[in-house]
Amino acid sequence: xxxxxxxxxxxxxxxxxxxxxxxxxxxxxxxxxxxxxxxxxxxxxxxxxxxxxxxxxxxxxxxxxxxxxxxxxxxxxxxxxxxxxxxxxxxxxxxxxxxxxxxxxxxxxxxxxxxxxxxxxxxxxxxxxxxxxxxxxxxxxxxxxxxxxxxxxxxxxxxxxxxxxxxxxxxxxxxxxxxxxxxxxxxxxxxxxxxxxxxxxxxxxxxxxxxxxxxxxxxxxxxxxxxx
Amino acid sequence: xxxxxxxxxxxxxxxxxxxxxxxxxxxxxxxxxxxxxxxxxxxxxxxxxxxxxxxxxxxxxxxxxxxxxxxxxxxxxxxxxxxxxxxxxxxxxxxxxxxxxxxxxxxxxxxxxxxxxxxxxxxxxxxxxxxxxxxxxxxxxxxxxxxxxxxxxxxxxxxxxxxxxxxxxxxxxxxxxxxxxxxxxxxxxxxxxxxxxxxxxxxxxxxxxxxxxxxxxxxxxxxxxxxxxxxxxxxxxxxxxxxxxxxxxxx
Numbered sequence: 001x002x003x004x005x006x007x008x009x010x011x012x013x014x015x016x017x018x019x020x021x022x023x024x025x026x027x028x029x030x031x032x033x034x035x036x037x038x039x040x041x042x043x044x045x046x047x048x049x050x051x052x053x054x055x056x057x058x059x060x061x062x063x064x065x066x067x068x069x070x071x072x073x074x075x076x077x078x079x080x081x082x083x084x085x086x087x088x089x090x091x092x093x094x095x096x097x098x099x100x101x102x103x104x105x106x107x108x109x110x111x112x113x114x115x116x117x118x119x120x121x122x123x124x125x126x127x128x129x130x131x132x133x134x135x136x137x138x139x140x141x142x143x144x145x146x147x148x149x150x151x152x153x154x155x156x157x158x159x160x161x162x163x164x165x166x167x168x169x170x171x172x173x174x175x176x177x178x179x180x181x182x183x184x185x186x187x188x189x190x191x192x193x194x195x196x197x198x199x200x201x202x203x204x205x206x207x208x209x210x211x212x213x214x215x216x217x218x219x220x221x222x223x224x225x226x227x228x
Numbered sequence: 229x230x231x232x233x234x235x236x237x238x239x240x241x242x243x244x245x246x247x248x249x250x251x252x253x254x255x256x257x258x259x260x261x262x263x264x265x266x267x268x269x270x271x272x273x274x275x276x277x278x279x280x281x282x283x284x285x286x287x288x289x290x291x292x293x294x295x296x297x298x299x300x301x302x303x304x305x306x307x308x309x310x311x312x313x314x315x316x317x318x319x320x321x322x323x324x325x326x327x328x329x330x331x332x333x334x335x336x337x338x339x340x341x342x343x344x345x346x347x348x349x350x351x352x353x354x355x356x357x358x359x360x361x362x363x364x365x366x367x368x369x370x371x372x373x374x375x376x377x378x379x380x381x382x383x384x385x386x387x388x389x390x391x392x393x394x395x396x397x398x399x400x401x402x403x404x405x406x407x408x409x410x411x412x413x414x415x416x417x418x419x420x421x422x423x424x425x426x427x428x429x430x431x432x433x434x435x436x437x438x439x440x441x442x443x444x445x446x447x448x449x450x451x452x453x454x455x456x457x458x459x460x461x462x463x464x465x466x467x468x469x470x471x472x473x474x475x476x477x478x479x
Contacts, residue, residue, distance in 0.1 A: 084307060
């Protein structure tokens with residue numbers, strides 16, 4: 001097991017964004033984190049990324065309480081752009097190279113070329129789609145053990161969406177774990193191995209897709225519509 | 229920590245460029261006054277440059293606080309807090325970067341002042357007077373020990389200002405942690421900034437009421453205990469800021 005969340009709770013202005021949530025992630029699997037807007041998916045990911053402190057509960061990474069050193073092995077891509085205003089695409093690559101030993105600069109350059117981006121482009125002037133591609137390229141160029149992508153398919157065109165999915169599949173192996181949050185359930189159904197359904201900050205269901213299909217014949221979308 | 233400082237330093241590059249351009253304009257204006265024998269104009273330029281140097285020193289410190297606030301308030305905070313570095317390294321890099329920025333501003337204005345002073349002497353009495361003035365400075369500052377006093381005075385001023393910047397950092401971190409859910413977090417942190425400042429200055433006054441500390445003053449311009457006091461307070465503020473960030477901060 002790579003990661004375990006135990007009874008996580010996070011409260012914002014008296015409202016529980018994440019409520020007593022427990023889940024665990026195994027090595028080398030692709031997980032989907034599904035839920036409506038404001039259900040707590042992003043807060044959960046940010047807690048695992050070490051950006052948000054849980055009010056209660058704990059996160060264990062390889063069995064020990066999550067600490068700042070673990071950020072070297074956990075990549076997180078937020079749904080919003082977050083690069084410094086002055087940064088160009090090349091600066092983003094340099095920054096990741098400076099701070100993350102698992103960052104592959106050459107692969108990053110290959111990816112930005114593949115996505116039609118240029119090193120001299122300014123991150124803050126990019127369109128939503130281009131910005132999403134830059135975030136994906138930087139995050140996937142880290143060969144991290146755990147890779148969390150928050151709405152990676154948001155704001156990107158169909159072709160880029162297919163490219164991103166192909167990249168995730170290319171990167172996924174028995175050493176890397178992926179946790180993806182998305183609204184586009186149809187898009188991830190074909191490759192996600194396990195899904196977590198979150199509603200009002202609570203984990204409603206954890207579902208092994210293959211087992212569910214075998215047992216009930218229901219698709220991920222069917223289950224989602226039933227639960228949500 | 230070097231890499232963190234490098235990126236913190238980069239954030240104030242625009243300010244540094246503006247400072248250097250302003251300085252260049254000032255120097256050219258001064259040179260113009262010298263060349264065309266307009267002493268009043270040249271003297272006014274010098275006065276303005278001296279006043280601006282103090283303002284720049286104050287502004288660069290305040291800008292560091294504003295950047296710290298932005299780094300916690302916006303999504304750009306992820307850039308800093310997602311890296312595998314301890315809170316102490318991150319906050320420490322911010323402090324060091326703020327100090328370096330202030331020292332840089334001070335150094336360039338000091339150099340410009342020396343340049344103007346030298347030029348003034350050269351144009352009024354020739355190279356001989358520049359050499360004479362240099363000898364006087366060396367004699368007064370190095371041989372008679374006045375330089376040490378001047379340096380201590382400058383050091384005390386800089387340390388006292390660093391301590392004020394650290395109060396600003398603490399106020400920012402308070403507004404983003406314990407006061408986060410308050411509607412008036414910004415206002416509260418501003419009030420806290422002044423309250424902490426007032427407390428620190430009260431402590432300073434109390435120390436100066438003790439003869440042992442008061443009598444340690446040299447030439448009435450610096451006192452070793454002032455430096456010790458402000459350094460101690462700065463260390464406490466740093467620890468409080470780091471502790472709060474470590475325990476409470478969510479971005």
